Amino acid sequence: MGAGALNHDAELPNPDRQRWLALAEKALAGGSFEEKLVSHTDDAIRIEPLYDRSVTAEPLARANPRSPWIVSQRIDDPDIDRAKAQALEDVAQGATGLSLVFEGAPNAFGYGLPRTAEALETVLDGVPLNRIQVRIDAHPWSRAVADWLVAFLSKRRSDPAKLNLSFGIDPAAIFAGTGRLRMSIEALQASMPQSLAHFFSMGVPGVLLEADGRVFHNAGATEAQELGTMMASAVSYLRMFEEARQPLVYAAPHIGFALSVDQDQFVSMAKVRALRRLWARVQEACSISASTANIHAETSFRMMTLADPETNILRSTIAGFAAAAGGADSISILPHTIAHGLPAGFARRVARNTQLIMANESHIDHVVDPACGSGAVEALTAELCEAAWEEFQRIEAEGGVLSSLQQGHIQKRVQAASARRNAAYQAGERAIIGTTLHPSKTERPVETLAAERRPAVTEGVAVCEPLFPVRIDQSIGAAP
Numbered sequence: 001m002g003a004g005a006l007n008h009d010a011e012l013p014n015p016d017r018q019r020w021l022a023l024a025e026k027a028l029a030g031g032s033f034e035e036k037l038v039s040h041t042d043d044a045i046r047i048e049p050l051y052d053r054s055v056t057a058e059p060l061a062r063a064n065p066r067s068p069w070i071v072s073q074r075i076d077d078p079d080i081d082r083a084k085a086q087a088l089e090d091v092a093q094g095a096t097g098l099s100l101v102f103e104g105a106p107n108a109f110g111y112g113l114p115r116t117a118e119a120l121e122t123v124l125d126g127v128p129l130n131r132i133q134v135r136i137d138a139h140p141w142s143r144a145v146a147d148w149l150v151a152f153l154s155k156r157r158s159d160p161a162k163l164n165l166s167f168g169i170d171p172a173a174i175f176a177g178t179g180r181l182r183m184s185i186e187a188l189q190a191s192m193p194q195s196l197a198h199f200f201s202m203g204v205p206g207v208l209l210e211a212d213g214r215v216f217h218n219a220g221a222t223e224a225q226e227l228g229t230m231m232a233s234a235v236s237y238l239r240m241f242e243e244a245r246q247p248l249v250y251a252a253p254h255i256g257f258a259l260s261v262d263q264d265q266f267v268s269m270a271k272v273r274a275l276r277r278l279w280a281r282v283q284e285a286c287s288i289s290a291s292t293a294n295i296h297a298e299t300s301f302r303m304m305t306l307a308d309p310e311t312n313i314l315r316s317t318i319a320g321f322a323a324a325a326g327g328a329d330s331i332s333i334l335p336h337t338i339a340h341g342l343p344a345g346f347a348r349r350v351a352r353n354t355q356l357i358m359a360n361e362s363h364i365d366h367v368v369d370p371a372c373g374s375g376a377v378e379a380l381t382a383e384l385c386e387a388a389w390e391e392f393q394r395i396e397a398e399g400g401v402l403s404s405l406q407q408g409h410i411q412k413r414v415q416a417a418s419a420r421r422n423a424a425y426q427a428g429e430r431a432i433i434g435t436t437l438h439p440s441k442t443e444r445p446v447e448t449l450a451a452e453r454r455p456a457v458t459e460g461v462a463v464c465e466p467l468f469p470v471r472i473d474q475s476i477g478a479a480p
Contacts, residue, residue: 069365185403309339
């Protein structure tokens with residue numbers, strides 16, 4: 001029985017829940033309500049088919065709700081001249097941010113800019129820094145890259161205080177993503193506050209430290225695991241500054257966040273919103289006035305497929321919309337050919353224009369929090385907060401994020417979540433359009449740029465089991 005029959009039987013325009021349930025069960029014709037209409041997230045959060053509107057919800061605004069989110073384009077080409085041309089093209093065609101991804105970064109996926117000051121200066125030469133955000137993706141040598149950027153700004157006689165910068169320093173993401181730290185955990189915790197002190201004295205109104213969840217997501221983490229680990233990272237930064245007698249009220253606004261969003265639209269929207277609530281809760285617990293979380297969202301690498309790559313455009317569009325509607329401050333969409341190699345100009349242009357259409361034609365940013373009051377999204381947001389807080393407390397009980405990683409606790413939970421997800425795909429309980437469902441019958445040539453993959457980082461003093469990015473189609477053996 002179809003939807004038409006349901007509408008015909010409904011005598012009231014807004015029947016109460018019990019009336020709706022009776023009609024739904026009748027339409028299922030003996031089918032299981034739980035099996036057909038109720039689903040669960042990877043964190044076992046129950047998703048009902050119908051929710052009442054939340055009338056007491058408060059909107060969760062972006063850091064700068066009066067401006068559109070930042071359309072951030074990845075600059076990750078090992079060829080400096082190509083990277084420079086791409087950066088200038090992106091800015092000229094509407095991008096308002098550049099994410100500089102250097103080789104060796106967990107999020108470089110084997111590529112990335114050469115790790116030199118020359119590469120940074122070449123790529124940014126001619127870029128109107130006063131009109132765009134420049135973010136350094138989390139990198140094992142982020143501290144050195146930050147110095148290069150400051151030196152470059154000095155050459156340009158640009159005042160860092162008037163720019164929008166993100167330095168992407170995140171020891172936890174680097175430790176997890178590479179399995180290495182260049183110094184011991186104890187030495188790192190002791191040295192970080194002093195090494196960053198002069199950045200605070202410069203008054204840079206940007207992100208110095210970043211809690212990056214993308215490493216964990218792309219290795220298979222659930223939404224709550226990703227959020228909980230990010231909170232543990234952020235709290236570790238606050239703890240470092242507290243031990244160094246640095247006022248937390250000044251440090252907190254310089255802590256930012258980066259997370260992944262995927263094709264599960266409502267869960268991704270709820271994840272961005274939950275992050276804002278969690279960070280506000282952490283600051284409340286520290287008895288400091290709450291600063292709004294600065295959130296960078298990037299579309300999921302693990303959801304990308306090798307087969308039928310055009311379907312990745314649809315996945316990324318949904319994910320990008322979820323990030324915008326959820327209130328991300330900046331968004332980066334991975335080009336749809338990234339599973340095949342270093343994306344060429346067309347794929348990068350599609351990624352950029354996807355965001356520009358959403359911003360300039362759909363005007364998603366005109367509403368502060370589009371999901372506010374939605375029973376479904378509010379419920380998901382609240383339950384994600386609860387599950388993420390439990391993960392955060394678990395990590396804290398394990399000695400903090402760096403200690404938990406060194407002992408392998410976080411890795412075990414992420415790997416277990418990934419295994420459960422993979423089993424669901426292999427059993428046919430979940431499907432990938434174009435790969436496991438309606439697989440493409442023909443293979444078409446995919447344009448990529450000539451570039452060699454770079455080896456993973458192998459140097460370091462502290463060691464842990466690394467969490468490398470793995471696409472779902474790879475992990476279930478569905479990739480050609």
